[in-house]
Amino acid sequence: MKTEMKTETIKEQIGKESINPNQIGEGPLTEEQQIYKENILDHYRNPHHKGTLSNTTLTHTEHNPLCGDMVTMHLMIKNNQITDVKFDGHGCTISQASASMLTDKLQEMTLDKIKKITRDEIMEMIGVPLGPVRSRCALLALRTVIKGLENLQ
Amino acid sequence: MTAPKEMKEEFPILKRNVHGKQLIYLDSSATTQKPQQVLDALRHFYTTSNANVHRVVHTLGEEATALYEQTRKKVADFVRASTEEIVFTRGTTDSINMLACMLESSVQPDDEVMISAMEHHSNLIPWQQLCKRRNAKLVVVGMNQEYEIDPADLKAKLSEKTKIVSFVHVSHVLGVINPVRELIKIIRNKNKEARIVVDGAQAVAHLAVDVKSIDCDFYVFSAHKMYGPTGVGVLYGKKALxxxxxxxxxxxGMITSVSFEKSTWLDSPHKFEPGTPNIADVIAFGTAIDFMQRDDVKKAQEQEKDLIKLAHAELSKLSSVTILGPKDCSKRSGLIAFTVKDLHPHDVATGLDQYGVAVRAGHHCAMPLHKKLGIDASTRMSFAVYNTKEDVKTTLEALKKTIAALKK
Structure with a gap:
């Protein structure tokens, strides 16, 4: 199941879980599992590429209806490649840190590559284990980019 | 008499650890945990009497039918109704959707259906969609300063066009106990024909409910919010209606006769329960009601009020916390929702979860209410008979640590 997931893109994975339900909450948290690690809090407190861009190729907003998290992605695209990216939004630590981390990742990436980003890659980027509910917060930024790119076509 | 501390012993799930910490469950407004006797009842039914009901004449069928109908009697006694007035459904949401469907023909174009500003989506969308189908208008009654449904606004908005009024007994976000008797008197005085629905989902586990004295036409609630299994709800309706x-x-299972031309129905409640019902869960729901009738459980229920007062007092001490709903704790039942300045409720809930504390965070299926309060979401602590003062104290300590850790 796990290896199969690796090959799936975010679109195919919405609603699917790669986590064993019986393992959520089992045992004490190790340092690695602490959800609010410095890395996440750093991105949350001092987000990278936060703000807006004018005359963008693409500006798209998505919400997480669960909690009102909101992420807007501003993308400059030239020759199917990202030339600049900024994000704006409000919401929980995970959704905003994830958006910040994603803007780092997207720099100069080709659109083809973006479309192939997997759920597991985002989870790895976040670096803390999340259950199916909080995963939606983590995936909001990528979902915003993917939905925006769909609209562009 | 058992104090709530021993009450915990009856709920096996409360023995488990979460992230290496003893679970403190403060999300009973979403669903309560189940006592051992309810779990035993489910197992016992499936291992001794499992059969279909109302249509089977063998011994198991007779037993299953007797147990199923015994629960109906328990529910009827619990809300002071008679058995033919108790219809089993899948839950509160299902009960309201059934009503919206069954009352549809009484709503004509330009008629009005009235709800309050604090409704759960389940007591909003079914009526909104009914209005859409019938070209009718959904009218929303506001709140007063105590966060109750505003009697004055209700009075002002009622007219002969009002066909249905549906509102909540206890708000699942504000925690406020609405003055249902007073509100219903106002409605009856102004419009005798309007049908009155009360959503009792958050009331039944905390307050004694007497549908006759409330004088509503319909009262709906769920088993799983009162120590029973998920998948069972109740629709009480006045017999004449x-x-x-x-x-x-x-x-x-709902007919007296069927031909290709026409069918005729059994009397209530059976005409409203086609197909095989959720037999085992209904029977275990009966056991949940037995549990709630015990003196020690009733006493623990009384003590929930002290927990609300304690939580309210402790939360009030935190400068970054804003409590939603009435300041007067005597107007509250079961829960306290709050926001923390500059902190998303999800982060508060995840922070608390790391200390083993389960609270709810989000818009709690009440987006319009949160919008009205000027927020996206909130964090909610809710209480049940198994909660203790220690639970509240531990939670407040965990909350303080979470706020300190996540401060910008």
């Missing part, structure tokens, strides 16, 4: 209503769904 249920007699006149056409069922919302059809099938086996």
């Amino acid at each position: 249920l007699d006149k209503l056409e069922p919302a769904s059809f099938g086996g």
Whole structure:
């Protein structure tokens, strides 16, 4: 199941879980599992590429209806490649840190590559284990980019 | 008498650890945990009497039917109704959707259906969609300064066009106990024909409910918010009204005769329960009601009020916390929702979860209410008979640590 997931893109994975339900909450948290690690809090407190861009190729907003998290992605695209990216939004630590981390990742990436980003890659980027509910917060930024790119076509 | 501390012993799930910490469950407004006797009842039914009901003459069928109908009697006694007035559904949401369907023909174009600003989506969308189908208007009654449904606004908005009024007994976000008797008197005085629905989902586990004294036409609630299993709900309706209503769904077990030309129905409640019902869960729901009738459980229920007062007092000490709903704790039941300045409720809930504390965070299926309060979401602590003062104290300590850790 796990290896199969690796090959799936975010679109195919919405609603699917790669986590064993019986393992959520089992045992004490190790340092690695602490959800609010410095890395996440750093991105949350001092987000990278936060703000807006004018005359963008693409500006798209998505919400997480669960909690009102909101992420807007501003993308400059030239020759199917990202030339600049900024994000704006409000919401929980995970959704905003994830958006910040994603803007780092997207720099100069080709659109083809973006479309192939997997759920597991985002989870790895976040670096803390999340259950199916909080995963939606983590995936909001990528979902915003993917939905925006769909609209562009 | 058992104090709540021993009450915990009766709920096996409360023995488990979460992230290496003892679970403190403060999300009973979403669903309560189940006592051992309810779990035993489920197992016992499936291992001794499992059969279909109402249509089977063998011994198991007779036993299953007797147990199923015994629960109906328990529910009827619990809310002071008679058995033919108690219809089993899948839950509160299902009960309201059934009503919206069954009352549809009474709503004409330009008529009005009235709800309050604090409704759960389940007591909003079914009526909104009914209005859409019938070209009718959904009218929303506001709140007063105590966060109750505003009697003055209700009075002002009622007219002969009002066909249905549906509102909540206890708000699942504000925690406020609405003055249902007073509100219903106002409605009856102004419009005798309007049908009155009360959503009791958050009331039944905390307050004594007497549908006759409230004088509503319909009262709806769920088993799983009162120590029973998920998948069972109740639709109480006044007998005279249920007699006149056409069922919302059809099938086996509800008819007196069927031909290709026409069918005729059994009397209420059976005409509203086509198909095989959720037999085992209904029977275990009966056991949950037995549990709630025990003196020690009733005493623990009384003590929930002290927990609310304690939580309210402790939360009030935190400068970054804003409590939603009435300041007067005597107007509250079961829960306290709050926001923390500059902190998303999800982060508060995840922070608390790391200390083993389960609270709810989000818009709690009440987006319009949160919008009205000027926020996206909130964090909610809710209480049940198994909660203790220590639970509240531990939670407040965990909350302080979470706020300190996540401060910008």
